[in-house]
Every structure is written in structure tokens, then in C-alpha cells.
Amino acid sequence: MTKKRYVLLILILGSLTALGPFSIDMYLPGFVAIAKYLRTTSDKMALTLTSYFIGISVGQLLYGPLLDRYGRKSPLYFGLGLYIVASIGCFFSTSLEMLIVMRFFQAIGSCAASVAAMAMVRDLFPVEENAKVFSLLILVLGASPMLAPTIGSYITAAFEWQVIFLILTIIAVLILLAVIFFLPESYQPDPSYSLKPRPIIGNFLHVLKNKQFLTYSLCGAFAFAGLFAYVSSSSIVFIDVFKVSQKSFGWIFAGLSVGFIGSSQLNSVLMKKYKSEQLVYASLIWLVFTSVIFLIGSLNGWFGIGGTITMIFGVLCGVGISYPNTAALSLAPFTKNAGSASALLGAFQMAIGALASFGIALIKSQSPLPMAAVMAVSAVVALLTLLIGKRFIKHKVEASADSGIIAH
The missing domain is CATH 1.20.1250.20 (MFS general substrate transporter like domains)
Incomplete structure (x- = not known):
């Protein structure tokens, strides 16, 4: 080539x-x-x-x-x-x-x-x-x-x-x-591949029976919901609440994205010294700590625009570390059915993300409170899912350090 x-x-x-x-x-x-x-x-x-x-x-x-x-x-x-x-x-x-x-x-x-x-x-x-x-x-x-x-x-x-x-x-x-x-067309059509519901559902059920996949895909999806909460309510918080201009909002959003992108790149460096399992645990504790402080501060009116940006940046850094590792640990057990596992991983992420954005719409408050509340709840659920789910994983498969995973 x-x-x-x-x-x-x-x-x-x-x-x-x-x-x-x-x-x-x-x-x-x-x-x-x-x-x-x-x-x-x-x-x-x-x-x-x-x-x-x-x-x-x-x-x-x-x-x-x-x-x-x-x-x-x-x-x-x-x-x-x-x-x-x-x-x-x-x-x-x-x-x-x-x-x-x-x-x-x-x-x-x-x-x-x-x-x-x-x-x-x-x-x-x-x-x-x-x-x-x-x-x-x-x-x-x-x-x-x-x-x-x-x-x-x-x-x-x-x-x-x-x-x-x-x-x-x-x-x-x-x-x-x-x-x-x-x-170019990179894969020839396979007429023998069945599109009947039963074999497709069978593959998905086989994946769901794996406790490692279920634990890390769900805790990763709940942690990632913090990003969806931010995306869903960022314009409301900065344009409606803090009255920044539309142009300024674009620059704020771009700056905050550095937290997620930068931490996800830092993750590849951290993996040379720490295991994915360790990084997931540490990042989820950080997420709970940061998002709960954000929630308490939002309830008491502690944060102006600078404090709100700082807290969101902290949450996005935690998401940037947790997601690549939860995704890698979710897919690690599969040599076969990796496609079905990847599809379910993405489906969980988006379904729980949709739930998070719906939660933003339910909380009626012209403040950062809806964003902070959804971030805190999703972070706590993610940590609880990890702590409970790990007890049921009998045969743990380590994640590869060079796993190629793409997410928004």
C-alpha cells in the first residue's frame, strides 16, 4: 500500500x-x-x-x-x-x-x-x-x-x-x-450468515453470561454517563445559567474536551505501570469524589462559572481514564463473539447515556444541579456495580495494553 x-x-x-x-x-x-x-x-x-x-x-x-x-x-x-x-x-x-x-x-x-x-x-x-x-x-x-x-x-x-x-x-x-x-469493499458478502433472530440473540446471550463482561461493561457505561450528562446540559448551564455568548460556549466546550482527550491519552502511559483493573478502581473513586463535591456545591450555590468548569474538568478526566480500561476488560474474555460483545458494549453505553440525558430533562432547575446530580448518581452506581460484580468473576482475563477502542 x-x-x-x-x-x-x-x-x-x-x-x-x-x-x-x-x-x-x-x-x-x-x-x-x-x-x-x-x-x-x-x-x-x-x-x-x-x-x-x-x-x-x-x-x-x-x-x-x-x-x-x-x-x-x-x-x-x-x-x-x-x-x-x-x-x-x-x-x-x-x-x-x-x-x-x-x-x-x-x-x-x-x-x-x-x-x-x-x-x-x-x-x-x-x-x-x-x-x-x-x-x-x-x-x-x-x-x-x-x-x-x-x-x-x-x-x-x-x-x-x-x-x-x-x-x-x-x-x-x-x-x-x-x-x-x-x-474499496473490504469484505465479501456472506450468504451463509444467518440474520434470523435466534442465532443472533444466542450470540448476545452467550456474551451476557460472562460475568467479567457484564461487570465492566455496565460499570463503564455508568461512568461514561457522566460525559453524556455534560454534553446534554452544557449549553443550558453555560448559555442559560451563566449567560456566556454562543461563541464563548464553543471555546469553553473545546477547552473542557481536553480533560477527556488528554486523560485518555495519559491512560496509555499509566498502563505501562498499572493494570487496567487498578486504573478502573482508582478512576471510579475519583469520579465519585469529584461528582459528589460538585453535587453538594451545586445544592449550596458554592460554584460560579470558574468552579463549575473546574468540577466538570475533573469529572471528564475520571471518565477518560475509566472508559478505555472498562472497555478493554469487557472485551478481553472473547476470542470468538468479539463482534457481538463490542456491539453490546456500545449499546449499553448509549442506552445508559440516553437515560442520563433523560434525567437531565426531568430535573427542573436553572442551575448546574441537574448535571451534577446525574454525574454523582451515575458515578456511585458505577462504583457499586464494580464492587458487587467483581465478587462473581471466577476466571479473570487481563486486558491487552494495546487494545484499540474508539468512543465519543
Whole structure:
């Protein structure tokens, strides 16, 4: 493979991986403007994130079997086409209910891109290069929370909020053209692969019976819910409560993303000295400590904008350490059924994330309290899940230090 070809493939696969996160982060600065246009509240706007997370959760389980049955590109064409249609639907939305439905289908479409990209890394590159390729994709993915909110804030300030979805539509069209003309089919369709519910459900049940998977996937998903709580309510906290401008919000969001991205990169250094199990335990204790202080401070009005940013940064650092390790420990027991395990891992993450964003909408308070409360509850549940679940793990399988795992 030539260097030019290698770089082109990385750019296309990186774009596919980043499409979903970009679709989340880019419209956050427009929450207030969209709520005003649709004659609803910023709190209820969080339901558009909830529907998106549910869509990704469903899509995780949907595309794994389809990619094995029909090859990589046909399901990818379907997913990108669905994403484009749903994005146009978002552009023309005239009610909160319509936007919620369109965001659900937009998520199912974007999920095809991320799942196919991860599968095609294994298809297109030698096994010994997979970890390096995943690292490059993570760097592309990491640009999303830094660039998307800033771009979205400037678009919202200069144009109507609908332009955000117009730009997302254009991005998806360009990615689709790149996939059609420059991305090879990396896996031939397998007509013998059964799409009947029974064998597919059987694979999932086999994975769920593994106590190590169940313990670390659930505690990791609850810990990761802190990130979803932040994403769901960040625009409400900073724009509605602290009255920062849309442009300033974009820069704050980009700065806070350094906590998550930086700590996840630090994790690879820490793994040279500590085991994943140790890092999970330490990071969850840190998450509980930080989020509970954030909750107590929010209840008593201790924190202004500076203190709130500091507490959120601390929580995101804990999530950045915990998630790669819980994910690696979840998948470590599987040489077979790794695809089903990966799909369930993603589904748990998104389903619990959707629950967290729904919790934000339920707590009626124009303050950082809803964010802090959901962060604290999810962190405590994550730690309890770990402490209880570890008692039932009889045969522990260690995680690999070079596990390539991608998450938003």
C-alpha cells in the first residue's frame, strides 16, 4: 500500500468515525435558538439528544450482523443515505417532536459509519498495524469536541440554526462520495450468515453470561454517563445559567474536551505501570469524589462559572481514564463473539447515556444541579456495580495494553 493510499484511507475512515460525534457536538451551541424557534424550553431540547443516543444504541446492534451478511459498503451506503435524509428532516423541523424523531433516524444512519469504519480497519490493514491505525482514528475523533461546538457557535451567531443541519448534510454527501469512489469493499458478502433472530440473540446471550463482561461493561457505561450528562446540559448551564455568548460556549466546550482527550491519552502511559483493573478502581473513586463535591456545591450555590468548569474538568478526566480500561476488560474474555460483545458494549453505553440525558430533562432547575446530580448518581452506581460484580468473576482475563477502542 502506497503512503498516499494509506493517508487517504485513514482520512475516509476517520471521517466516518467522527460523523456521529460531530452531529452531537455541532448543534449544542444552537440549543437556546432552536428551543426558541420551536417554542419549547432548553430543558426539553435535551430530549433530542436522548433520541439520538437511543438511535445509536439500536444501531450498534443492527449493523454488526448486516455488515457480516452483506459486506461493508452496502450497509454503509444505506446508513449514509438515511443520515442525509434525516439531516434534511432536521433542517425542515417545525416542532420539537419532529426534531426528536429526525435525530433518532440521523443517529441510526451515523452508526453505520462508525461500526463499518472499525470493521474495515481490521479488513484493510495488517493485524500488527491495527493499534496504530486506531490511534490515528482516535486523533481524528478527538478533533470533534474541539472543533464542532466552536464551528456550531459561529454558525448559530451568523446564520439561522437550520444551517448547522445543512452543513451536516453536505459533510455526509462528501463522505458518501469518498466511500463510493475511493474506499474499496473490504469484505465479501456472506450468504451463509444467518440474520434470523435466534442465532443472533444466542450470540448476545452467550456474551451476557460472562460475568467479567457484564461487570465492566455496565460499570463503564455508568461512568461514561457522566460525559453524556455534560454534553446534554452544557449549553443550558453555560448559555442559560451563566449567560456566556454562543461563541464563548464553543471555546469553553473545546477547552473542557481536553480533560477527556488528554486523560485518555495519559491512560496509555499509566498502563505501562498499572493494570487496567487498578486504573478502573482508582478512576471510579475519583469520579465519585469529584461528582459528589460538585453535587453538594451545586445544592449550596458554592460554584460560579470558574468552579463549575473546574468540577466538570475533573469529572471528564475520571471518565477518560475509566472508559478505555472498562472497555478493554469487557472485551478481553472473547476470542470468538468479539463482534457481538463490542456491539453490546456500545449499546449499553448509549442506552445508559440516553437515560442520563433523560434525567437531565426531568430535573427542573436553572442551575448546574441537574448535571451534577446525574454525574454523582451515575458515578456511585458505577462504583457499586464494580464492587458487587467483581465478587462473581471466577476466571479473570487481563486486558491487552494495546487494545484499540474508539468512543465519543
